[in-house]
Amino acid sequence: MEAFKTVIASLLIFMSTYGSCPPGFFHHQDSCYALLPQTATWSEAMHLCEVFGASLATVENDQKDLYIKGLLGRLGASLPTREVWLGGTDMLNEGEWMWAKTFQKITYFRWAPNEPNNGAAASNQHCLGMEKDQDFKWDDNTCTKLAVPLCERPVDLPWGKEAVNTEQIIG
Ligand SMILES: [Ca+2]
Ligand SMILES: [Ca+2]
Numbered sequence: 590m591e592a593f594k595t596v597i598a599s600l601l602i603f604m605s606t607y608g609s610c611p612p613g614f615f616h617h618q619d620s621c622y623a624l625l626p627q628t629a630t631w632s633e634a635m636h637l638c639e640v641f642g643a644s645l646a647t648v649e650n651d652q653k654d655l656y657i658k659g660l661l662g663r664l665g666a667s668l669p670t671r672e673v674w675l676g677g678t679d680m681l682n683e684g685e686w687m688w689a690k691t692f693q694k695i696t697y698f699r700w701a702p703n704e705p706n707n708g709a710a711a712s713n714q715h716c717l718g719m720e721k722d723q724d725f726k727w728d729d730n731t732c733t734k735l736a737v738p739l740c741e742r743p744v745d746l747p748w749g750k751e752a753v754n755t756e757q758i759i760g
Pocket of ligand 1: 679680683684707713715716729
């Protein structure tokens with residue numbers, strides 16, 4: 590298993606060194622990120638990302654959280670709304686958060702204070718956003734609300750194939 594992890598770590602280093610991103614995307618490790626310059630509902634946001642071979646971003650660890658917060662901080666002045674969409678939802682099962690693209694159960698959370706509140710009495714907040722006013726910590730929000738899509742896609746590798754999904758390999 591250790592040898593396997595070493596291979597995966599080497600692959601990640603290779604992809605972060607030689608992988609590249611399309612214009613408009615920012616490169617971090619094995620992913621490319623883009624903040625789209627318009628607002629959308631959560632499902633519209635997912636479709637907009639798909640247009641660029643991407644999907645709404647996922648955040649699985651501190652390292653990625655720090656990178657994305659830094660990126661949004663740099664680009665944040667141009668944010669037309671105070672919230673940014675990520676790819677998480679609990680619309681299938683209230684309180685059970687998953688990354689929609691992979692059905693991966695979310696176990697790492699960065700909730701803002703008093704979140705998730707499911708919209709309190711309204712009980713209608715099932716889509717995951719990051720709040721600008723809360724240092725880009727997370728909020729469950731109404732899926733039909735307009736926010737800015739943060740898209741993520743795998744880096745392009747030199748031989749022209751998309752990167753493998755290392756998270757699935759590591760499990
Ligand atoms: Ca909910
Ligand atoms: Ca909320």
